[in-house]
Amino acid sequence: MSKHNKQMNLNVFIMNAGHHEASWRYPGTEPHNITDIAYFKRIARIAEDAKFDSLFLADGLAVSKNIKHGAFVGLEPFTLLSALASVTEHIGLIGTVSTTYNEPFHVARKFASLDHISKGRAGWNIVTSGSEFEASNFSQDAHLEHHKRYERAREFLEVATGLWDSWEDDAVIIDREAGVFAEPGKVRAIEHAGDTFKVRGPLNIPRSPQGYPVLVQAGSSEDGKEFAAQYAEAIFTAQQTLKEAQQFYADVKARAARHGRNPDHLKILPGICAVIGATESEAKEKEQALNELTVPEYGLNQLSNMLGVDLFKYPLDGPLPELPNVSQINGNKSRFQLVADLARRDQLTIRQLIHRLAGGRGHRVFAGTAVQVADQLEEWFKQGGSDGFNVMPPYLPAGLEEFASQVVPELQRRGLFRTEYQERTLRGHFGLGRPLNQFSTAARLLEYEAK
Amino acid sequence: MSKHNKQMNLNVFIMNAGHHEASWRYPGTEPHNITDIAYFKRIARIAEDAKFDSLFLADGLAVSKNIKHGAFVGLEPFTLLSALASVTEHIGLIGTVSTTYNEPFHVARKFASLDHISKGRAGWNIVTSGSEFEASNFSQDAHLEHHKRYERAREFLEVATGLWDSWEDDAVIIDREAGVFAEPGKVRAIEHAGDTFKVRGPLNIPRSPQGYPVLVQAGSSEDGKEFAAQYAEAIFTAQQTLKEAQQFYADVKARAARHGRNPDHLKILPGICAVIGATESEAKEKEQALNELTVPEYGLNQLSNMLGVDLFKYPLDGPLPELPNVSQINGNKSRFQLVADLARRDQLTIRQLIHRLAGGRGHRVFAGTAVQVADQLEEWFKQGGSDGFNVMPPYLPAGLEEFASQVVPELQRRGLFRTEYQERTLRGHFGLGRPLNQFSTAARLLEYEAK
Known part of the structure; x- marks a missing residue:
């Protein structure tokens, strides 16, 4: 809305006690409340009061070996987001669901249901799963190979969008007199038969307020960028420097255009883990205090999984050993590359690298005053590095409260962020249109006229 | 709780505009609101104000051909129940999930999540799916054969209960000083490797308030009864007469005892669709008005699917044709038998049978005053026909309001139903214990002492 002043989109990425891996040891956090809905309700209210576009939950389908630390x-995202839908009114609700370990009928249905319950605030962060551990929870001997995961994801999306369109918007008539509930010609089987899926449809829920959830993507590999350019309406991405962010931004927007899409309809939101202090030195001290709370075994395990190398064999205060080639990585390829580049560029020891990753797992960490944080966000936003940000509070709930009460007002003063919600759906907040139904008469007419 | 007066358990079975198939045409119902969470919140509040034990949602994974009428x-149940968990405090929340078209890791996790969100009010109605249509939405060429579905269900339960126990109750320590989040020895892989599933575990959510959701079952076939006797803590069942209900009750309780269980820990709850009037004749007129609103094609299609015969070829006012043998039915075997017996016993024409099934799809329909309804419930409860009831309002929300404001107070006056909640969990309402963790030291000690 109100495009006279271009404003940024802000999503808050909620993670248990916070994004910093030591957040659960940090004073004031509430690790004992991570299964208590009241805790997440408080966080959602802070975000909604600050007029965030959306809140977002990551997801994984296995416990790593880090359980001790x-x-x-x-x-689970759907149960949590639905519970939050009941107690919020405006904020978008974005859940992560893997296309590798799910069935499209279930996923399409649950997102349609969440979109109805929230009255048009659902978003789907589409992931293909990066962890070998997940396969063994789903009767699979091995994790599907990276490229094949994206092939499956594309077919999954084809089925899901078909199912969402299997009911036309005006299919439900409810003519009590005539005894007609729905018009049968407007509820269609999709009869999908592809390499992986065979799905007849229709879906067992009418089309939802947004038509379908906002499609979000977070992979930044070659496959990931192509997938995003084709399907995604928002991208969560990890970028360490403005220059890298600009390159990524230009690359993905150009790809979207090549797919015949309006690049404005693909929002690029780099992650930012802001450690906020009253002064710059207070912020740096906070960051250091958090880093000092990290448990080396935890970071080593995370880093070993990310890099595909057992780092426990190497001295903590020495350099990284030789790394495998990215082609050998079957997890998160782009994150592997980012971390390898970061260590090389800044000549980091293993311990230093663990600290650099502790706040955002590869996302940008910035420690400073609220004004300095706002400066950084403004710079990236105005210099072609982003359309907004994926805000990752290092500790919760206080880290979000600080961002909401200090950074958001600063951005608002600069005209860079909304002061009131203008819309009631997530598509509305993001300035995205409601998708036409691919099967509807209206859509077919438009297609005909375009010829 | 308070076992001095044995009281009945009442569950409300919520279905869109109501259980009568013509409810959506009945004055005062809200078929336009079946995707609006506000509608279900109102219904849940009525049920909670009346102190119902639980509310329950059925589920299916395909749209039948009846969409017109x-x-x-x-x-979808999980999204709906989680949203309701946010706005209720006492009532149990029972969702139906099929073991035939789901993965145990996802299902165990979602129920654990719902149980945390509701603080111990989750229940799982375990079904094996009765409809051929569902297979074609999940890349299956055919619906799994009845007996194989139950084999799969048993292994599914084995995996799910293992996953729920994969975290001991005191596994999460959160020792900030020492940097210990959880005790690794109390979070276990389950390493299940069976005929159908291979699941390593552990689950990625700590053990929930109830240990695991109350396990409910609704199949009444031979396989269904055996499964229920082994695993279920409550059974929803369709019984037309007290005599049949008594036989079923005695049969299932004896089976539970043969499995070494306390029969009191398996609650038997027959369905009751009560059409309530100020006088008996008003109730009968209401029932007739509802039946007259049925659309014959709808009922014919339902009945054809249920009986495995295309009834469209036969005169509506004539008798049922010869039916297949129950062994040829791969859907809901016990419902087939019930309907076949009912038509034979009462010598019904096809149209009469459609009307008899319109209110409860084979569940008992009773039209009368609130006192007469209470008399019926008391008789079944006191004569060994049930431990309580699955209340199926013919139309919503008014049918539930009538039951809550007229039948419930009558049962309370007779000392047959609670006037206040005594407990905060569904296990508490049902008088069920919290299951021990099969892997915990405490459980192993108990086992040892029992030898």
Whole structure:
């Protein structure tokens, strides 16, 4: 809305006690509340009061070996987001779901349901799963190869969008007199038969307020960027420097254009883990205090998984050993590349690298005053590095409260962020249109006229 | 709780505009609201204000051909129940999930999440799916054969209960000083490798308030009864007469005892669709008005699917044709038998049978005053026919309001139903214990002492 002043989109990425891997040891955080819905309700209210576009949950389908020193466990995204939908009114609700370990009928249905329940605020962060551990929870002997995961994801999306369109918007008539509930000609089987999926449809839920959830993507590999350029309406990405962010931004926008899409309809949101202090030195001290709370074994395990090398064999205060080639990585390829580049560029020891990754797992960490944070965000936004940001509070709930009460007002003063919600759907917040139904008469007419 | 007066358990089975198949045409119902969470919130509040034990949602994974005249479509159970968990405090939340078209890791995780979000109010109605249509939405060429579905269900339960126990209750320590989040020895891989599933575990969510959701089952076939006797803690069942209900009750309780279980820990809850009037004749007129709103094609299609015969070829006012043998039915075997017996016993024409099934699809329909309804419930409860009831309002929300404001107070006056909640979990309402963790030291000690 109100395009006279271009404003940024802000998503808050919620993760248990916070994004910093030591957040659960940091004073004031609430690791004992990560399965308590009241905790997440408080966080959602802070974000909604600050007029964030959306809140977002990552997801994984396995427990890593890190359980002793903190682990990514807790509530499942759909159950959590639905519970939050009941107690919020404007903020978008973005959940991560893997196309590798799910069936498109279930996923399409659950997102349609969440979109109805939230009255048009659902978003789907589409992932292909980066962890070998997940396969062994789903009767698979091995994790599907990277390229094949994206092939499956494309077919998954084809089925899901078909199912979302299997009911026309005006299919439900409810003519009590005549006894007609729905018009059968407007509810269609999709009869999908592809390499991986065979799905008849229709979906068992009418088309939802947004038509379908906002499609979000977070992979930044070659496959990931192509997938995003074709399907995604927003991208969460990890970029360390403005220059890299600009390159990524220009690359992905150009790809979207090559797919015949309006590049404005693909929002690029780099992650930012802002450690905020009253002064710059207070912020740096906070960052250091957090880093000092990290447990080396935890970071070593995370880093070993990310890089495909057992780092426990090497001295903590020495350099990284020789790394495998990215072609041998079957997890998150782009994150591997980012971390390898970072270590090389800044000549980091293993311990230094663990600290650099502790805040954002490869996302940018910036420690400074609220004004300095706002300066950074403004610079990236105005210099072609982003359309907004994926805000990753290092510790919760206080880190979000600080961002909401200090950085957001600063951005608002600069005219860079909304002061009131203008819309009620996530598509509305992101300035995205409601997708036409591919099967509807109206869509077919438009297609005909375009010829 | 308070076992001095044995009281019945009441569950409300919520279905869109109501259980009567013509409810969406009945004055006062809200078929336009079946995807609106506000509608379900109102219904949940009525049920909670009346102190119902639980509310329950059925589920299916395909749209039948009945879409023109009303169909079983709408919100997905987990998203709906989580949204309701946010706005209720006491009532149990029971969702249906098929073991035939799901993976145990996802299902165990979602129920654990719902149980955390609701603080111990989750229940799982375990079904094996009765409809051939579902297979074609999940890349399957045919619906799994009845007996194989139950084999899969048993292995599914084995995996799910293992996953729920993969975290001991005191596994999460959160020792900030020492940097210990969880005790690794109390979070276990389950390493399941069976005929159908291979699941390593552990689950990625700590053990939930109830240990695991109350396990509910609704199949009444031979396989279904055996499965229920082994695993279920409550059974929803369709019984037309007290005599049949008594036989079923005695049969299932004896089976539970043969499995070494306390029969009191398996609650038997027959369905009751009560059409309530100020006088008996008003109730009968209501029932007739509802039946007259049925659309014959809808009922014919339902009945054809249920009986495995195309009834469109036979005169509506004539008798049923010869039916297949129950062994040829691969859907809901016990419902087939019930309907076949009902038509034979009461010498019904096809049209009469459609009307008899319109209110409860084979569940008992009773039209009368609130006192007469209470008399019926008391008789079944006191004569060994049930431990309580699965209340199926013919139309919503008014049918539930009538039951809550007229039948419930009558049962309370007779000392047959609670006037206040005594407990905060569904296990508490049902008088069920919290399951021990099969892997915990405490459980192993108990096992040892029992030898």
